[in-house]
Amino acid sequence: LSLSLSLSLHSHTHTHSWNSHTQHIMTRTITMLEERTIMEQFNPCLRNFVAMGKNYEKALSTVTFAAKGYFDALVRMGELASESQGSKDLGDVLFQMAEVHRQIQVQLEEMLKSFHTELLSELEKKVELDARYLTAALKKYQMEHKSKSESLEKCQAELKKLRRKSQGSKNPSKYNDKELQYVETISSKQSELDTFIAEGYKTALSEERRRYCFLVDRQCAVAKNSSAYHGKGKDLLTQKIPVWQQACSDPNKLPERAMLLVQQMASGSSTLLSSPLHSSKGNLVISDPIPGAQPLPVPPELAPFIGGGLGHQGVSETRTLPRSSSMAAGLEKNGRSRVQAIFSHAAGDNSTLLSFTEGDIITLLVPEARDGWHYGENEKNKMRGWFPFSYTRVLPDSDNDKLKVNLHHGKSSSTGNLLERDDTSLPMPDYGLTARLLAQSLTQNRPRPYSMAGFTQVHTHTCAHAKLRS
CATH class of the missing domain: 2.30.30.40 (SH3 Domains)
Structure with a gap:
């Protein structure tokens, strides 16, 4: 009976140990791969994303500078139109156009500022800190895993020694109690190691998800500013475009003041x-x-x-x-x-x-x-x-x-x-x-009163x- 019990314990312990060892190696490998994925794939991709974002920001800044020159020129056209008796109202329209687009441009600059401060700068700081954090976290995980694994392996080695001693003994039953203690200890340590590996795997997945969540959150902040930019542009232009189109709908129709001037000039009564x-x-x-x-x-x-021009001599000083x-x-x-x-x-x-x-x-x-x-x-x-x-x-x-x-x-x-x-x-x-x-x-000969500076x-x-x- 004692021999049968001993063989049963040996067989169960050996099978459990082999299965646990195989599972332990596989789980540990998966956990290590998850953490290395963040370090060796996610972070390099994030660095590339930030670099591409900086190129995008630089290109938009160039467009912004070009827009300043463009609308500066539009203001100049408005000035010329405002000096014409027949196109003064169109000069006002050109001024309004320049102002509306200036407001849209200001909103674009706000979006660019948000893009830089809320996305690029934040991600750049994170990726640098993350590299150091993950290296330290992975090193800590490996050290704890090694400590628990060595403790388990030591108990398994002690059990093997005890079994060899029991097999060579004339009275093997006297080792049964001690062997049971080793089996229970090994089972406890194996369970503890499995829990540690599972928690490590969960932590690795959570760390990876947190990083993607942060990226999505920062991108949402930029999207909000982008929405405000496009919304403001739509509101301003929707309100103003019909008025502007109405102003230029009939090129042959002169303003009333211009027509009055023409009539006065025709009658010869308005020579100033x-x-x-x-x-x-x-x-x-x-x-x-x-x-x-x-x-x-x-x-x-x-x-x-x-009043009536140079011919009116009766105008008093009042x-x-x-x-x-x-x-x-x-x-x-x-x-x-x-x-x-x-x-x-x-x-x-x-x-x-x-x-x-x-x-x-x-x-x-x-x-x-x-x-x-x-x-x-x-x-x-x-x-x-x-x-x-x-x-x-x-x-x-x-x-x-x-x-x-x-x-x-x-x-x-x-x-x-x-x-x-x-x-x-x-x-x-x-x-x-x-x-x-x-x-x-x-x-005609004066320098323009505005500067792109x-x-x-x-x-x-x-x-x-x-x-x-x-």
């Missing part, structure tokens, strides 16, 4: 100057009154040019100019006017305004002030924007025939009280509402136009 396009004194520009605007007194020098044109006289000439700051002005957080200090020289980039605001470039720092015209004075010119207008004392509700007002709203430039009586030739500055002008017209 004997030779308006070649006058040495330049053209006087009187814009339409703004609804609700408070009129300003007309300087005696300008009185003959208001005639008024619209508020938007009260400071326009003296600025229209063959070349650009320059003014000098007599007060300092801070733009604050408003990117459309121009900051300057007392004494700075500013080159005017548009022909007229609007509601007391003018647009120009500070010659000291080359920044451009809108500024309160009453803060400046026109620099004297060598041409004694040029009209002189006191810009500082010509106050209106929008200029005279600027120093007392706490809130200064966004200046509203006007190309579409200013009634230019004749096409100007002033800009800063896209935000390039389109500051058009931003104000789009807000006015919309």
